[in-house]
Amino acid sequence: MALRDQEDVIHEGSFVLLYLDGKRKYLTRAEKGHVLHTHRGYLLLDSLIGLRYGSRVRSNVGADFVALQPTPWDFVLKIARKTQVIYPKDMALIVFKLGLRPGMRVVEAGTGSGALTCALAFFVRPGVVYSYDVNPSFQEVARKNLERAGLLDYVVLKVKDVTQGIDEEGVDAVVLDMATPWLVVPHAWKALKGGGHFASFSPTINQVEKTVVELKKQGFVDIKVYELLLREMKVEEGAVRPETLMIGHTGYVTFARKAL
């Protein structure tokens, strides 16, 4: 039971997000013989099989967990925790701005841990994501994450330097999360179909500037650069306020479209 499916009942192998409280959630699978150890006791993962999603399960020390079906949001937050720069809020913006839909063909670089790859594949399947990365070890990590997510069938992992060229043609979108996106702009132009989407995530404003200069030179139109700030609110009755600590910056997202 993979991330791509939707089910009411937990099967063997299904992903489960075990929710304890607002700060503690565990992404796991309902696998026979496996055990999840938490700060609030352990859970036999066998016991999840056959339950309906939303059910409460109890650890050996009596802590109550809720067994939820993870969404791409939960998934990318968990698989990418260490190397993560691009956050779910930014991925959401890309998915919606590009209007990703089943059957689309998307080029992505770099693969990294595969978090963004998962998000893209989730929305374009049974389409395909061609994911470039020069680093084979990153791609191995991504392959495992995509396999676990049940999305590997919709991804072609390519150990290649995307600044040297893109093999595909007539693709719907090129999505970049890499250090030198401006070097890919001419290749993206060639790879994209008419009206196709370019999207690039960059932490620094200098990367954005260079990329926009290239996009204009190349003839892209509808160039937009956005930054999203996500504030979480702390809501107690009679005491509502934004959270004190906040991720103040992840990066800027640059969008453009190919004019023929």
Place this chain on the structure above:
Amino acid sequence: MALRDQEDVIHEGSFVLLYLDGKRKYLTRAEKGHVLHTHRGYLLLDSLIGLRYGSRVRSNVGADFVALQPTPWDFVLKIARKTQVIYPKDMALIVFKLGLRPGMRVVEAGTGSGALTCALAFFVRPGVVYSYDVNPSFQEVARKNLERAGLLDYVVLKVKDVTQGIDEEGVDAVVLDMATPWLVVPHAWKALKGGGHFASFSPTINQVEKTVVELKKQGFVDIKVYELLLREMKVEEGAVRPETLMIGHTGYVTFARKAL
């Protein structure tokens, strides 16, 4: 040719976003005998038929437009311009956080002009959106917008007061954009399947507070309240800065999941 499809070539009836510059875009359709009047001259919409998306077309006074395929982002920005409270950035967050996917069944209220309905239908089709609104005249506007978007087949419009109850059961998500979301919380609970998603957009913090109190009382878990700030960057070479004017607030989005 509707919003839901993806095509390389513009057919009769296809939606076209005619891009002039960063501030001026026109959402129209390639219809025989129709003319689009702009501040930079007029265009015969016949002439779009048969062109590839991304093509440049010229108005009678020589202004160049690019004929792009609109995405949900462009679409909801245009159809909802006057009554708009919920913005594309917020819709994007909802779509991604809920992991909307083909086949899902979603309850929505209120319908309003149908902008959010379009966004939901776009991602769940061939699933279905049950959209409630007490106001029949709103639903007529929404029906036209959904029909134009080619998404009406995936929407059941209901002239009903959702605070009195929800007819559906076992739905994947309940999505609210209405004045009194807290009154719908018990109905949402009954309508949702285990682990199902509750999402509510509200401009004021008081609405959020009341809704969260009800969600806790009802036993929902993983309650999160977010506010998204979207900054647009103005990128000229050697002069990069955020835009001076900004939409400072649209609303808060409250998320929760049903625990059995």
Place this chain on the structure above:
Amino acid sequence: MALRDQEDVIHEGSFVLLYLDGKRKYLTRAEKGHVLHTHRGYLLLDSLIGLRYGSRVRSNVGADFVALQPTPWDFVLKIARKTQVIYPKDMALIVFKLGLRPGMRVVEAGTGSGALTCALAFFVRPGVVYSYDVNPSFQEVARKNLERAGLLDYVVLKVKDVTQGIDEEGVDAVVLDMATPWLVVPHAWKALKGGGHFASFSPTINQVEKTVVELKKQGFVDIKVYELLLREMKVEEGAVRPETLMIGHTGYVTFARKAL
């Protein structure tokens, strides 16, 4: 009665901020024979003389105004409305970060309309602000504003190009609001006393980058760059929310201190 003084009673010539409602305030003076025309009727300004600040006065059509003593905040908002880039929030940050106090000597450039000059002079008087601008016509505008504010005695207006050098030595602070602050960094270094403050306001990130590079090269320490976002809240009982429209960006403020 100038901005610099504090009084309980309105004298002839005193500044008065006539408050009608949250959106409409009029900065004027209690001058004999003068009349203030508003959308809600006219007021004889004679009639203000002798009143206590805080008093209500009525226009000829019966609209109630409150006669308030303006603060630097009100003053700079009014005198600088057209050319304004640096906002009161940014001036406040500079005043507090630098610890401006009576007796300090501050170099400022460019003078512009004199809004920032007023703010600086207000806090350092009976110290002095040396204010540079190449444009004599700007300085004439500033002179009038400073005179009206009763702060001209504490300002030396200099029609000079500050990128060519600063005449003063041993000053407490150099405060810049100009297009090329990085060209002033070596001159600021010479002009400042040990530990003295450098502050520069710039709308674009490129200006900030060049300035910080120069500051590091010159040996400045404690370099900090801040951006302030000011959100106004709309507070009605039961309906509290941030304002929809917001000034999303004014500029960045760069601070540094001179190490000997």
Place this chain on the structure above:
Amino acid sequence: MALRDQEDVIHEGSFVLLYLDGKRKYLTRAEKGHVLHTHRGYLLLDSLIGLRYGSRVRSNVGADFVALQPTPWDFVLKIARKTQVIYPKDMALIVFKLGLRPGMRVVEAGTGSGALTCALAFFVRPGVVYSYDVNPSFQEVARKNLERAGLLDYVVLKVKDVTQGIDEEGVDAVVLDMATPWLVVPHAWKALKGGGHFASFSPTINQVEKTVVELKKQGFVDIKVYELLLREMKVEEGAVRPETLMIGHTGYVTFARKAL
């Protein structure tokens, strides 16, 4: 040598901010026989006496520090680090919005650790701050901080419950940083002179709502509620970006003025 003075040379007893790098600064005094221990070695504080501010001093292990004169910004950041809710950015807004100037009389509550008291006293001296707090132990901490800052002469510390009344009359401003500011509104009205300023800092939106309701009921005008977001920028040549982690919320500041 206290915070209130400005000097070029470090005297015995002078405050010194020893700057090591962007993250490490030490607030200390030039006291005979005292030693400052840091992660980068120790410094004999005797050795500071007689130096000019801005001078570099070296620890026993060869680390270079710069001896800066602290401003209120540095001071309140250091003395209030543990209990701090109101930040320098918010204090700056209050100082500037109220136009605090020498000679003013201000009522403050609660005293807390005295951080805000210091800031107010710094700008109104030789005026006076009447600072209320029910908790005598807080006031002892504040007394020490004010004494060290050389500002105690301008502060009257009162162990009293400000919600029961304010003793002073005709004051220029009432500034609150306490849990129940709305209970003080009628007392503030009585204490303020005509046109006088009310300012209140509150972390939650519910406190703001109650306070604004009371301010309107009491007849205050020019009611404004602001929230300030301070973003720090990370500026390396060719790699400029906002800092990843940010204080996302400190509180809201409510302003109002007394109409007679």
